[in-house]
Each structure stands twice: as structure tokens, then as C-alpha cells.
Amino acid sequence: MWQKLFSGSEWLELPLVTLVFFVATFVGACLWAFARRRSGHYDRMARMPLQED
Amino acid sequence: MTSTTSSVTVPVTYDDKSVRGFIFFSVFWGLIGMLVGLLAALQLSFPGLNFDLPWLTFSRIRPLHTNAVVFALVGNMMFAGIYYSTQRLLKTRMASDLLSKVHLWGWQLIVVAAAVTLPLGITQSKEYAELEWPIDLMVVVVWVAFAVNFFWTLAIRNERNIYVAIWFYIATILTVAMLYIVNNLALPIAGTKSYGIFAGGQDALTQWWYGHNAVAFFLTTPILGIMYYFLPKAAERPVYSYRLSIVHFWGLVFIYIWAGPHHLLYTALPVWAQSLGMLFSLMLWAPSWGGMLNGLLTLRGAWHKVRTDPVLKFFVAGVTFYGMSTFEGPLLSIKSVNALGHYTDWIIAHVHGGALGWNGFMAAGMFYWLVPRLFGTQLHSRGLADFHFWIGTFGILLYMVAMWVGGVTHGLMWRAENPDGGLTYPQWAEVIEAVLPMYMLRSIGGTLYLLGWGLMIYNLLATVRGRQPVAVTVTVPKLESTALPSSARLIFSTPIAISVLGCVAGVLFGLGNLALSTVMLVFLLMLVVWAGFLMYHSTGTGKHVWHQMIEGRPLAFSILTMLAVMVGGIVQLVPGLVLEKKVPLTASGEYAVAPYTPLELEGRDVYVREGCYVCHSQMIRPFRSEFLRYGEPSRLEESMWDHPFQWGSKRTGPDLARVGGKYGDDWHYRHMLNPRDLVGASNMPAYPWLRDAKVDTARTSTKLAAMRRLGVPYKAEEIQGAAGALLEQGRRIAEGLAAKGLPLAADSELTALIAFLQRLGKNAVGQN
Numbered sequence: 005m006w007q008k009l010f011s012g013s014e015w016l017e018l019p020l021v022t023l024v025f026f027v028a029t030f031v032g033a034c035l036w037a038f039a040r041r042r043s044g045h046y047d048r049m050a051r052m053p054l055q056e057d
Numbered sequence: 058m059t060s061t062t063s064s065v066t067v068p069v070t071y072d073d074k075s076v077r078g079f080i081f082f083s084v085f086w087g088l089i090g091m092l093v094g095l096l097a098a099l100q101l102s103f104p105g106l107n108f109d110l111p112w113l114t115f116s117r118i119r120p121l122h123t124n125a126v127v128f129a130l131v132g133n134m135m136f137a138g139i140y141y142s143t144q145r146l147l148k149t150r151m152a153s154d155l156l157s158k159v160h161l162w163g164w165q166l167i168v169v170a171a172a173v174t175l176p177l178g179i180t181q182s183k184e185y186a187e188l189e190w191p192i193d194l195m196v197v198v199v200w201v202a203f204a205v206n207f208f209w210t211l212a213i214r215n216e217r218n219i220y221v222a223i224w225f226y227i228a229t230i231l232t233v234a235m236l237y238i239v240n241n242l243a244l245p246i247a248g249t250k251s252y253g254i255f256a257g258g259q260d261a262l263t264q265w266w267y268g269h270n271a272v273a274f275f276l277t278t279p280i281l282g283i284m285y286y287f288l289p290k291a292a293e294r295p296v297y298s299y300r301l302s303i304v305h306f307w308g309l310v311f312i313y314i315w316a317g318p319h320h321l322l323y324t325a326l327p328v329w330a331q332s333l334g335m336l337f338s339l340m341l342w343a344p345s346w347g348g349m350l351n352g353l354l355t356l357r358g359a360w361h362k363v364r365t366d367p368v369l370k371f372f373v374a375g376v377t378f379y380g381m382s383t384f385e386g387p388l389l390s391i392k393s394v395n396a397l398g399h400y401t402d403w404i405i406a407h408v409h410g411g412a413l414g415w416n417g418f419m420a421a422g423m424f425y426w427l428v429p430r431l432f433g434t435q436l437h438s439r440g441l442a443d444f445h446f447w448i449g450t451f452g453i454l455l456y457m458v459a460m461w462v463g464g465v466t467h468g469l470m471w472r473a474e475n476p477d478g479g480l481t482y483p484q485w486a487e488v489i490e491a492v493l494p495m496y497m498l499r500s501i502g503g504t505l506y507l508l509g510w511g512l513m514i515y516n517l518l519a520t521v522r523g524r525q526p527v528a529v530t531v532t533v534p535k536l537e538s539t540a541l542p543s544s545a546r547l548i549f550s551t552p553i554a555i556s557v558l559g560c561v562a563g564v565l566f567g568l569g570n571l572a573l574s575t576v577m578l579v580f581l582l583m584l585v586v587w588a589g590f591l592m593y594h595s596t597g598t599g600k601h602v603w604h605q606m607i608e609g610r611p612l613a614f615s616i617l618t619m620l621a622v623m624v625g626g627i628v629q630l631v632p633g634l635v636l637e638k639k640v641p642l643t644a645s646g647e648y649a650v651a652p653y654t655p656l657e658l659e660g661r662d663v664y665v666r667e668g669c670y671v672c673h674s675q676m677i678r679p680f681r682s683e684f685l686r687y688g689e690p691s692r693l694e695e696s697m698w699d700h701p702f703q704w705g706s707k708r709t710g711p712d713l714a715r716v717g718g719k720y721g722d723d724w725h726y727r728h729m730l731n732p733r734d735l736v737g738a739s740n741m742p743a744y745p746w747l748r749d750a751k752v753d754t755a756r757t758s759t760k761l762a763a764m765r766r767l768g769v770p771y772k773a774e775e776i777q778g779a780a781g782a783l784l785e786q787g788r789r790i791a792e793g794l795a796a797k798g799l800p801l802a803a804d805s806e807l808t809a810l811i812a813f814l815q816r817l818g819k820n821a822v823g824q825n
Contacts, residue, residue: 018574022566025578029585030343033308036592037301037347045218045605046299052146052220053289053296 065537067215070530072150073431075157076141077526080424080431082165083133084514087420089172090125091507093118098500101709102493104733104740112176114742116668120187121175126412127185129168131276134420136160136203138283139226141427143210146220146286148533152209156202163199167192178666179249183264183701185271186240190251193241200237204230211611215536218608221302225282227615228310232274232622239626240267246763247756250662254767257696258326259633261704262318266626269317274622276411277379278309280419284352284376291368291426297354301347303604308344310618312337314625319390322399323678324704325693330629331392333567337625338390345383352376367442371422374450378414382407397472400674400708402492403464405499406457413453413506421445421513428517433527437519445509445516452505455498463495467708472682480685485711486738493740542606544613552603553617555588560624640694641822649821652698652769653813655783658760659752660813663806664703667744674705675714675817688715688818695820698769710741715818722790723797725811747807754780754804786812 100106100115107114140157144150151157170192174180180187188196207230211219219227240263243251255263289296296302318326318334353376356363363369385407389398398404429436436442470488473481482488559581566577592602607614641649653661664670677683679690691714696702705712720728724735729747732739758779765771775782787803790811794801801808 018571018578022578025582025585026340032585032589033304033343036589037298037304039300043300043602045602047295049218049220049608050289050295050297050299052216053142053222053286054293055145 065535066532067535068530068532069144069148069150069215070528071141071144072154072157073141073526073529075151075161076137076427077431078161079133079137079140080428082161082168083130083137083420084424084510084517086125086129086133086168087417088507088510088514090122090130091503091510093125094122095500095503095507097122098496098503100742101496101740102500104742107742109743109745111178111667111744111746114667114744116671116742117176117178117180119671120180120184120668121172123185124171124175124187125168126416127271127275128171130420131280131412131416132164132168134416134423135229135275135279135283136164137427138287138423139207139279142222142283142286143207143226146216146223147210147214148216148531148536149210149214151206152213153206156206156209159202160199160206163195163202167195167199170195174249178668180666180668181241181243181251181253181701182665182668182670182703183240183253183260184268184706186237186264186267189249190241190243190245191248193237193243196237197234200230200234204234208611208615215533217536218605219611219614220285221296221299221306222282222286223611224306224608224614224618225278225285227611228306228618228622229274229279229282231615231619232270232278232310232314235619235622235626236267236270236274239630240264244763244767246759252700252760252763252767254700255702256698256700256767256769257702258693259630260700260702261321261324261326261696262330262633263630264702265320266314266317266630269320270314272408272411273309273313273316276416277313280379280416281305281309281348283419283423284348284372287423287426288352288355288372288376291366291372291422292356292359292362294355294357294359297351297357301351305344305348305351307621309341309348311621311624312340312344314622315629316341316390318629319395320706321704322390322392322395323680324676325691325696327693333629335390335392335395338387341383342387346380349376349380349383352379365439367436367439367446368422368426370443370446371418371425374446375415375418375422378410378418378453382411382415385410396678396680397468398464399678400706401464401467402460402495402499403468404707406460406464409460410453410457413449413456417506417510418446418449421449421510424513424517429520431526432521432524434520434524437516441512441516445512448512449506449509452502452507452509454502455505456502459495459498459502463492463499466492466495471686472680474682474685480682483686486736489709489740490738542610544610544616547603547607547610547613548616550603551591552588555584555591559584564628640697643821647821648770650694650697651820652764652771653816654786655757655761655775655779656752656786656809656812657816658764658813659757659783659806660809660811660816661703662760663747663810664813665701667747669713670703670705672705672707672709672741674708674712676704677712677714683712687712695818698764700764700767700769713814713817717815717817717819722793722811722815723799725814726794726799726801726807729807729810744807747810748801748805750806751802752783752804752806752809754783757783783809 096106097115097119111117140151171188174189174192175187179189181189207226242254244254245251253260285296285302315337316334318330319338322331322335353373356373363373389395389407425436425442467488470482470491475481562577562581566574643649677687677691684690728735729744731743732741758776761771761776761779765776784803787808790808791801791803
């Protein structure tokens with residue numbers, strides 16, 4: 005059945021679907037990175053270079 | 058087992074002597090490297106500036122310039138930053154003073170060895186990997202000393218979690234070791250000569266896997282680590298987003314390694330490899346700009362300091378140049394853009410934006426911040442540092458604009474066609490003449506930048522004059538071992554399973570089967586949703602996420618980093634290594650591409666030694682304009698016996714892939730002695746020493762035997778009779794020249810070079 009489905013279709017949308025998928029992944033990563041939720045660990049790590057020598 | 062801090066404290070005295078040493082050598086070698094670069098740039102306008110001396114000629118000193126800037130200036134700067142920040146971030150002294158000394162002085166010995174051998178023409182002719190095998194061995198020994206010292210220091214640290222800068226250092230140390238060893242695998246035939254084990258397309262792919270990632274993991278990742286440490290220090294602000302730095306790191310190290318083939322677009326390299334290179338280059342935009350934004354946004358609330366602090370000026374401009382370069386790189390990887398920009402000075406603009414703007418300015422910012430602190434004083438003159446910044450910025454921009462204009466001009470002139478279908482600019486001299494003003498502007502821009510560097514040297518010397526170095530001792534809580542998840546448990550965990558499944562699905566998606574691609578796309582979507590769900594529920598105050606645990610386990614972190622960078626290399630390099638070499642046969646059963654004759658092979662070695670690849674490609678792209686100018690596009694099998702490949706990366710002169718038979722032997726003779734006798738506008742150096750230098754025929758059979766060991770199909774009798782065959786072919790060429798009143802010995806290096814040039818492109822077309 006699958007073979008029949010794919011052989012009868014050029015599926016020109018596949019690259020577009022792929023593009024949407026990768027953009028969604030990118031946006032997801034951005035949302036996670038820039039999320040406002042605080043983490044004590046990450047805050048502490050971000051300040052590590054500021055500790056006195 | 059892992060560790061936690063205790064109430065017990067220990068005194069730690071940092072080893073800043075090594076830091077001072079690396080800074081000194083970075084500044085010094087930087088001056089030398091840029092002076093050599095300026096001389097090379099001037100020679101493009103005034104080719105007589107080599108004074109007919111082989112060791113001062115463009116094609117030999119250009120590799121010296123690139124090696125000096127990459128490995129001596131940036132290398133030493135990187136080591137200074139790594140030694141300083143690693144000790145402070147891990148709250149411990151470097152593990153071994155002896156290994157630090159071996160690293161410091163061993164690296165300078167390597168730089169000196171490069172400075173001596175490259176002008177002498179001792180080279181492998183692979184860009185940024187020119188050094189011959191004895192120096193390669195030195196590099197490996199010194200790098201291992203550095204790695205042992207670094208990882209030993211990690212093992213004795215007094216800080217549980219390793220900061221993002223350290224991640225970048227780990228990636229640098231491991232990946233550079235892998236790249237350098239693989240790309241320099243060679244069969245030595247003498248103390249100063251070897252043949253690489255890869256040939257042709259495989260060599261090209263391996264070389265640019267290395268070359269591109271030398272940019273990635275030598276010029277980028279360590280400097281990003283330095284950015285993540287020194288920028289917050291100078292701005293007195295925490296890193297903008299630590300989560301973004303996690304995405305930045307893993308995205309960068311995983312994606313970068315795949316992008317090498319974008320140096321080989323439209324070549325004879327298989328299209329699938331080219332497409333992978335372009336695709337991953339485009340993906341690099343995301344993590345690169347994520348890192349740039351993370352750097353710039355670290356300055357939020359502190360932008361007013363940029364007005365008055367030269368250190369921040371350099372850092373801000375450096376990170377901005379990083380953003381520009383990492384925008385331009387993927388742009389140039391788009392095949393249609395690459396068709397215009399490749400082989401032109403556009404690439405020179407691009408690399409100098411990275412080297413002068415990103416590396417050079419980050420180095421200057423770090424030195425201005427670091428040197429006064431190492432000597433417990435203030436910078437001698439902020440005004441002078443400000444002037445350095447502005448003159449340097451102007452110099453870079455002048456340089457880049459000149460090379461952009463020159464590059465695009467070249468690209469457009471090469472492809473310009475008349476209405477009748479012929480080339481508008483068939484003569485190479487027309488193309489060169491058009492960009493000569495740009496070459497002069499480039500030299501002026503470089504001079505301004507160099508002047509700024511000189512001002513920095515004066516400023517730093519005036520800062521430390523009469524002062525003693527400061528010994529920094531701090532008391533830190535000692536890290537004690539406690540039971541935590543093992544490295545194995547962290548590696549065989551859900552995030553890794555998701556990543557591996559994602560990679561496998563991505564590869565299957567790309568295989569080209571429509572049904573498989575669709576299924577894999579759905580699977581990937583499910584993976585992302587699953588990952589997002591897990592991340593949402595594991596993030597928040599008080600929760601110990603997987604990445605937090607992995608940051609406390611350097612061994613697990615290093616293994617995962619290594620796996621991330623190995624995937625791309627395995628997918629791209631292994632297929633070519635395991636597939637049998639298929640050289641087409643003629644109708645009579647002979648190889649369509651015959652191995653070089655002994656004289657041609659010797660001539661090829663002269664070509665390699667003189668660095669002809671610096672200005673001439675041997676790769677005709679499948680464009681109409683290139684067909685009209687050079688002939689049929691190059692085929693993969695034509696360089697199948699080439700150890701090393703000579704496809705080149707820049708065309709200051711025309712492509713030579715099919716130059717054989719285009720001109721007579723006498724033309725080449727005259728052209729090599731003085732190109733301007735034949736082409737008035739030529740900016741090619743003269744090579745008069747080749748006429749009197751003799752081929753060492755006693756070594757020719759050794760060379761053929763080495764080639765046979767590498768898979769080139771020489772017969773035993775050909776190897777035994779190599780010297781005789783060489784002289785016989787040389788005699789025929791010499792007699793032809795003598796008939797035209799041009800005396801040349803049969804065993805002259807010029808005879809060999811002419812034989813090689815006349816052979817190029819003279820291959821039969823296979824029947825299978």
C-alpha cells in the first residue's frame with residue numbers, strides 16, 4: 005500500500021515540509037534558550053567568570 | 058564517581074608565566090606573519106619584489122604568512138587565553154609546569170621550523186597543512202603534551218561544573234588532534250619529503266574536511282571560549298544566556314565538521330558530498346549567530362562602557378566581525394553564489410574579515426585586558442589603544458572592500474560573454490589589470506592594520522616597562538569526591554538516545570528514497586516533540602537537568618564531544634576510503650589515466666615545492682565560460698594518481714588542468730624565466746633558478762616505488778628504469794628547445810616542470 009502511495013505521488017511538498025520542520029526545531033531551540041524561566045544553576049554558571057581571581 | 062566542594066580550603070598559585078610567554082610570542086610572531094603577508098600582497102602589484110630569490114617568492118611565502126598568522130599569532134594567543142582562564146575557572150594551577158614548558162617552547166620550535174622550511178619549498182602543498190612529516194610529528198608531540206596537561210588539570214580541579222569556555226577548549230583539543238593526524242597521514246621518502254596517503258578527490262575531501270575545520274576548531278572554538286570568559290570579565294556582566302551557550306556549543310561542534318565540502322563546490326567531487334557541505338554550511342548560520350548574539354547581549358546594561366574602554370571596543374568589533382564572517386561563509390556556500398565567488402579575491406576578503414577582525418581584534422582586546430593585570434598595573438595609554446582600534450578597523454574595512462570589489466570583478470569578467478557566445482575577456486592579462494588598483498588598496502589596508510599592531514606592541518611594552526610580574530595566589534574550597542551518576546549512565550541516557558536516533562533518522566531521510574524520507578520526517582517530528590516535553594519538565598529552579606550533570610563529568614563530556622565531531626567525518630570520508638578506486642579503461646584495456654612518467658613526476662614535485670597551487674587551480678568547473686576558457690570540465694579520475702591533489706583554491710593565474718599542449722615547450726621556458734617577456738601585464742613571479750637546478754635522479758625510483766605503495770600502478774621495470782626513462786624524456790625536450798636556441802639540460806628542474814605542464818589534461822577518455 006505504501007509503495008503504491010509513494011510511487012503515485014511526486015510529493016513536491018516534502019522539501020517544504022522539511023523546511024517547516026527545521027524552522028520549527030530552530031524556533032523551539034530559541035524558545036528554550038531564551039525562556040524566562042530561571043535556573044539557579046545556569047545563573048550561577050553564567051556568573052562564573054566574574055568571580056574574583 | 059564525581060565530586061563536591063568542601064569546607065577545606067587550599068591555596069592555589071596560578072602559573073601565569075606560561076601565559077606571559079604565549080602572549081609575547083603571539084605578539085611577536087603576529088608582527089612577523091603580517092609583515093610577510095604585506096610583502097606577499099605587494100608582490101602581486103610588484104612581482105619583482107621577490108628579487109628572483111626562491112625563498113622570497115610569493116608562492117613560497119604566502120603559506121608562510123598563513124601558517125604564521127594561524128598557528129603562531131592565533132595559536133599562541135589561544136594558548137595564553139586557555140592557560141589563564143582554565144586555571145581560574147577550575148580554581149587550580151595547571152597540573153604540570155614541565156608540560157606547560159614543553160608546550161610553550163615546543164610550539165615556538167615548530168613555528169621556527171615552519172619559518173625555515175616553508176620558504177625553502179619544503180611543503181606538502183595542502184593549505185594550512187603544508188608542514189612536512191618531521192614537523193608534523195613535533196606538532197603531535199606538543200599537542201599531546203598540551204592535552205595531557207589540560208585534562209590532568211581538569212582532573213584535579215576545585216570547581217565541580219565546567220564552564221562553557223572549557224567546553225570549547227575540550228572540543229578544540231580533541232578535534233584538532235583528530236583532524237591533524239588524519240589529514241597528515243603520509244609516506245615519507247626522505248627527511249624533507251613525503252607523499253600523502255590520500256589521492257585526488259579523496260585527498261581533496263580530506264584536506265578540506267581538515268582545512269575548513271582548522272578554521273572551525275583552531276580559529277573559532279577556542280576564541281569563542283575566550284569570548285565567553287574575557288567578555289563577561291571586561292564588561293563585568295554575566296553571560297547573557299547560559300542556555301543559549303549550550304545550544305551554541307553543541308550546534309556548532311556538530312554542524313561545523315560537515316561543512317568542508319563547500320570548498321569544493323562544482324568540482325569533480327561527488328555531488329552528494331557537495332550538497333552535504335552546502336546544507337550544513339547553511340545550518341551553521343543558526344549556532345554561529347546564536348553565539349554572536351550571546352556575546353553582544355552580554356553587554357546589556359554596559360554598552361556605555363564601550364565608549365571609553367578600548368578592551369570592550371575590540372571585543373565588540375571582534376564579535377561583530379565573527380557575525381559578519383559567519384554570515385558570509387554560509388552565503389558563499391550557496392552554490393550559485395559560490396560559482397561567482399570561488400577562486401576569486403572574495404574568499405581572501407572573507408578569510409581576512411575572520412582573521413583580522415575576529416581573531417586579531419579578540420587577541421588585541423585580550424592582550425590589553427590581560428597584560429596590565431599580569432603586571433599589576435594600568436595600561437600605559439588608553440588613547441593609543443583607541444587609536445589602534447580605529448586604524449585597525451579602517452585597515453580591515455579597506456582591505457575587505459578592496460578584495461570584495463576585486464573578487465566580484467574577477468568572477469564577473471571570467472564569465473562575461475559576447476553576444477556571439479565568445480568570452481568578452483579571453484586574455485588573462487585583462488582580468489589581472491582590472492584588479493591591480495584593488496591589490497594596491499589591499500596593501501594599504503593591511504599596512505594600516507599592521508601599524509595598529511605595532512602601536513599595540515609599543516603600548517604593551519610601555520605598560521610592563523620596569524614592572525615585575527604579579528604572582529597570584531588564592532585560597533579556594535577543595536573539591537572532594539562524592540558519589541554521583543557514572544559517566545556511562547550519563548552517556549547511555551535519554552538525551553543521547555534522542556540525539557543518536559535523530560542523527561540516524563536524518564541520514565536515512567537524506568538517502569533519497571521518498572517513502573523512507575517521509576517516514577523519517579514523521580519520526581524526527583515525534584523525536585523533537587518528545588525532546589521538548591522532556592526539556593520542559595526538567596527545567597526550572599532546583600531541578601538537576603542532564604546537561605548540568607554532564608558539565609560535572611569532563612570524561613563523559615569529552616566522549617560526547619568527540620562523538621559529535623566524528624559523525625560528520627565518518628559519513629563524508631569513509632565512503633571514499635572503502636570504495637575501490639575505479640579508474641576507467643580505454644578500448645585497448647589500458648588505464649585511461651596513465652601514471653606520470655618519471656620526469657613528469659619530478660616536475661610535479663617541483664610544481665608542489667614552488668607552491669604553484671597557491672595561484673593556479675587544476676579543476677575546470679562545468680560552466681560554459683570555463684569550457685570556453687580552459688576546455689572540458691575536469692573528471693574525478695584525472696587526479697586519481699595525484700598524491701597530493703592539486704585542485705587549488707585560488708586563481709590569481711589561470712586554471713592549468715588542460716594546459717598540456719596549449720603552448721610550446723619554448724613558451725613555457727621563456728614564461729618561467731620571466732613571465733612578463735610573454736605577457737606584459739602578468740604578475741606571476743619569475744622562476745629563473747629552475748633552469749640551473751638539477752633533478753636528483755638517484756631518488757626518482759624511490760619516488761615511484763613510494764607511489765606504487767600508495768596504489769599508483771607503476772610496474773617494477775618502470776621503477777627500476779626510472780632514472781634512464783627520465784633522462785630520455787628530458788633529452789627529447791632539451792633537443793627541441795636547443796633547436797630554438799634555448800639551452801636546457803635534460804635533467805634540469807625546468808625540463809621536468811615543462812614535462813609535467815605538457816602532460817596536464819592529456820588523458821584518454823575511458824570506455825567504461
